[in-house]
Amino acid sequence: MKTLVIHAAIIGLLAPSAALAAYPERPIEMIVPAPAGGGTDTAARKLATILEDRLGTSIAILNVAGGGGSVGATQFMRAKSDGYTLFSTWNSPLTTVPQVQKVAYDINSFTPIASTSETAYTLCVKADFPAATGQAFLDELKANPDKYTYGNDGIGGTMQLAAERIFQAKGVKAVAIPFGGAGETLQNFLGGHIDIYGGSISPVIPYVQSGEAKCLIVTSAAPVAALPDAAGLAELGLGSEETLLWRAILGPKDMDPAQVETLTTAIRAAVNTPEYVEFLATRGETPNVITGDALARRLAEEYDGLARAAKALGLGN
Template structure:
């Protein structure tokens, strides 16, 4: 009799556990965005959240926690419970670039990697009268005149600077980095003639490429980018291994339940690949890219290690 009772109790517990897992999510989810409202990461997160709400059957509240290049929000997120009701919608810089130049309380292992969502390249552009017509010509011009040209970027030790320096160091060329407060500020200084080269995200510079005022000669992805057909992808320059992208991901707190992660991963993958979200990304020069679990963890670590080598060569460090 005792064995039968024990078996019945165990069966009941297993059934209850199964129902609890299947019921996720039972309440609203809070999604932390470590950036100001209205920016690229915030806009992408809000759009994705509206689609995820339908997939998961619950509401998602966005919490913007800006500061420190994303480090403030990522640090605050460390206090979240690993129950699936707290998510971090971030871009890669707070996890792989910021730790190169400032001390942070986390590393990649501090989070549960759930899924990346989209990606895009950065680009290097010049004015129409610059003495180069191709990516190879551009690098040859810089090689012939070390430190003659200045390039605007997203700040000392920012992702754009490290992306550019990966290319320059691999080719043995030198240009002078001029830091600004993001792509918008970089673009205005480039258009105003205060720097020779625009280094930043693609979407802000496209109108000036279309008008003929600027020409983009290199993208920081291995493959070319459809939005900039005249810009060389790094593979064509023999630099495919030096690819640096701006990409976005959904992370969770450390030690999340695998079943919850699986539910979220499936929902995110479905949401990212909806025609609605794909069309939204296209307007921003981004493409869907879902990398999950251990593969996402490996991507984070690989990028961190590559950028660490560049930062060290530049004499940067936290």
């Protein structure tokens, strides 16, 4: 009888560990702070389908758009720290939006799990623009302060701050014209309403291939294969001013480390599957898994860099 009691006690002690080891035991909800059908949403949904097989559970996508991603981030921040609500986002709601509007969270309000992919922004001009290299482009702008207009993703948006980090470092002044996103910026660029396209790479590639546009700078330190004529920032002596569009999956604050480890392993494997790598390539993105403390450092460093650019522009919440 005493032996049975001891066995029962041991089983009781082991039960929580066994339950934890079984994570996830039920479906996961993934909040995406963007409308359905956009770049962030499609990237999240594609990755979720691969993760479902690896985690052995379904993943439901919940789109919570608004406020440049801040509405979804705020809703997610209130989620239980039980590992069954995740946040699939791009970096802007975390590092850019808080520079220009008051939000109910900061970069320490979440548990960094893993980044998934990244891509540069780019600055492009029409074929007849009087510059053919990144350095010549900056020289032309510097020689003609405020002559040229560049489209971007909104006042204080990531593209504007990315461009201004470059311009401020080189003493360049250009007129920022805000639009609702890369698609709207591209339309106005092609229509001749602005001189410079500032936005993500994938929408402008067809026009580079047709010869209608030429992209002269990317906002990554290294060059981008899809835009062979565009200078990377390191080539221009501006490697420290790199700004990327990157995506990540985060957990609620104080999430169980064992659950984080399970998700990290699954995400790393999913991102590097040929299926997802090929999917990213069609969008001009590359896989890049950064986890844990390294991801937290990336968030902090980018936040600080964009804060300096916002302050120089007189922006702030």
